[in-house]
Amino acid sequence: MSSHISTGVRRPYLVWLVPVLWTLSLGMWGLSRQNSVWRDEAATWQVAERSPGEIWHLLGNVDAVHGLYYLLMHLLFEVFGASTTTLRLPSVLAVAVAAGCVALIGRRLAGPWAGLGGGLALGLLPAVQFQLQEGRSYALIAGGAGLSTLLLVSLIAGPGAEDGDGAGSGAGPGRRTGPRWTAYGALVLVCALLNWFSLLILPAHAVTLWWVRARRGVVAPWLLASAAAVAGALPLILFSRTQSGQVSWIPPLTWHMMIGPGVLLAVGALGAWADLAGGPRTGLPARLTAASVGLPLLAVPLLGLAAVSLVQPLFLDRYVLFSMLGLALLIGAALGTAVRALAPRYPRASGALVPVAFAVSAVALLPVALADRSPASRVDDVLAVAGEVSALKRDGDAVLFAPAARRDTALVSPGAFAGLKDIALSRGPAESGTLKGEEADPARISAALREQRRVLLVTDSGKAAKPPGSPADRAKAGVLRAEFTVVEDRQVRGRRVTVYERRG
Template sequence: MLLDRRTRTARVHFANGPDAVEPRTASRRHRLLLYTLPALWTLALGLWGLSRQDSLWRDEAATWQVAERSTAEILRLLENVDVVHGLYYLFMHGLFECFGPGTTVLRLPSVLAMAVAAACVTAVGHRLAGVWAGLGGGLALGLLPAVQFYLQEGRPYALVAAGAGISTLLLVTALQGRGRTAHWVAYGGAVLLSGLLNWFSLMILPAHLATLAWARAGRRVWTRWTAASAAAVTGVLPLALFSRGQSGQVSWIPPLTWHMLIGPAVLLAIGGAGALVDRPQRGRLSPAVVGLPLLAVPQVCLIGLSLIQPLFLDRYVLFSLLGLALLAGAAVGGAVRAAAPRFPRTAVWILPVVTAVAVVALLPQSLAKRSPESRVDDVLAIASEIRRIDRAGAGVLYIPAARRDTRLVSPDAFAGLRDLALAKSPSGSGTLKGVEAGPDRIRAAILTRRRVLLVTDARPVARPVVGGRDTAKISTLEEYFTVVADREVRGRRVRVYERTA
């Protein structure tokens, strides 16, 4: 009898291929290790060059300066600007309170979140297509260039990806008949939390809807999914509606053009090819049934929204790349299954070889993503330059006013420098860049100084000067002052003016 049981187990194992799920006891024993490997891999990629040579760019500077404010000041800010990132700012404020400000504290949550996302991709791939597909997908996620960029970013997009991974894993659990009420509550909570971090993440719901339809989910699953999704949307809707009043923040995003669609088209082509390898069938749950909608639907939805209002930024749908990683893992798993009958010893080396080749091929991009030059500017580098400048009796100006973020992140570098244009501080005004005085008062303040430092953008990225205040700054400096020093470093520029008469 015992022999018959072992024989039946072996027959099931070999019938499903070399990466089929092991017997239940073995699966439980090794599952934690299986899911941990891609998470540790992603964690290692994130910790590699985490400080980016002690650089900090303007988007991260916004997180930094807001996180250093009090809770009351953050709530006041959110009434005027950046409410879409409110929950993330409060989270980072708590971390800064506990551990102090720093690039590691700023970026480590993104690294950890993407490691969670990698573990979720591994779990989904393992459940749908076996060990090799799970490992392949989890390892692939951390190597994707866009993921490597936001893996080390002090912004909420990696956290949203983690929420997307968790909700997708919970959905697969339910579709496999193991979903209980607690699973659906957790699903709704994951979607809600992701939506509160960035409401664009709600585009995962139509992706999951497509998966349910493709897999021919039963009525019970449809009912529970609808209830959980509706609850999540209801919780996020007030934030989405309130943020519409702050839409001026995204007015800089250019209108959608054909060349902007090249990236999504390439991703969809790769994902489509991976789905064909998986050979998805209607009514059967597979990596393609889960991964292709997760990749394609958010991209298409964002393109559709951008036709109404320019909103096309790849980071808004970063979480869709979990679908691409899942499809890549399925392709690796399919290659292992195809090779195993004839080359059983060689088949186990397919994933290591593919991973090694990908690492080597992507190494130039990986190094570039971890350099200060990968971002448009560096707030900390220009602060270091300002420390070297003689500031006796000098004042400072910023063009545009948003470049005041340098002072907010490195106040010690500006000790003794009077802000000649500032009328009300950023924290006091509930803004990111403060409130400046009128052109006449700025002009008068400039003329009280013998020496003025102008902090602005480097020439390759500088925009034309617009607005009465900035025009008054430039015209006064050019009329009464002479440039005695001009330094550019990593996208920022400081010009030193001295009074000529």
């Protein structure tokens, strides 16, 4: 069945190498986003510049779920220096690894064109493009998910599985599976330590094992490896639950929030149908297909997160970015089926199908790619407003941040704030083990503010701005309104800096 397909990809290594290089090129294109960094990445940046002891202190109070990622980024900042390249390059490399894994899985389960198409498709998916250049952990998890899924497929399809009567034991003469199961469990654990929502890959893999009717020789070690990974992550899960206030801002799940995931699931279902309609490939268990791997990987994490969000609002698609590997695999499988259908009558057209589909998709999604590489694609830019502060400040001026979380711009760009007095701050972020520091009580802030002649206020701009929420912020706003006059007001990329001078 696959011999006439293979002629279209004469060098098998190109099936994974081309998607890896394509994804790397996508990631390196516009990596700095015009030298912009938004608030989530600013959290990574400022924590990565702390010492390991200071990071450990922080994790006891906030962001424990990101602890391993912060430590990794601290190491990279120490070795390569703090920059947007160091911040984002790990995500680019991780998605490139994921693309290579999708290609290898697709090639094994549905042929070389399916592998090539799926690997190329991953980097084009809008959700992936957004996280491809993001200084957070979600792309790294996608890379780990790709590797663990590739290992699982290799173990299901190991020697003894070729009889077509269900998945084999994964064991055979001269071939030890123990190291691969250990690697599988270790990958799942590392991903869970990066963000424990990644454990939703385990029920997805469980559905695959059920679908292919895996034998006990596969199921038993999978259960053992999975249990070990969950046990290793359990302390983090339990402790991070004590910091659940961090996600209190996530809105409750509504039906309209499921429209996008619903479309993705429909596309994935069509890809699975096309893959199954193309028939099984020789040399594999009858039920081991791209559909049996890709559809659970796409659907189970999305639906699982939605189910959890009915109890506590947690539905953010970036938490399950790795589910996009399933969608890419299914898209590739559909393309592989189309190639097989065309090949008998139109051999030349069949060989051009995947490249043409890829080129058309890349052009169609070019506006998305351009938008994601623009500073406007994120809610704000802490570096841009730091530049405005540097231009507006005078030695001896005071600075205020409202809310206090907007202090991130000073933490990422301390040079821009040199010479300014942060009159609201009582304990710095590193000292207090927080992301934004601890501010003085409203009375002390008001008193300090009344001693100033000139104040710079850094806050949100436009529609993103909210009424003062904390007592400290209300005190800042009250004194500024009553006793100061605005002499300069600039808004740039989601942030605002306003210069106040005392009346009279």
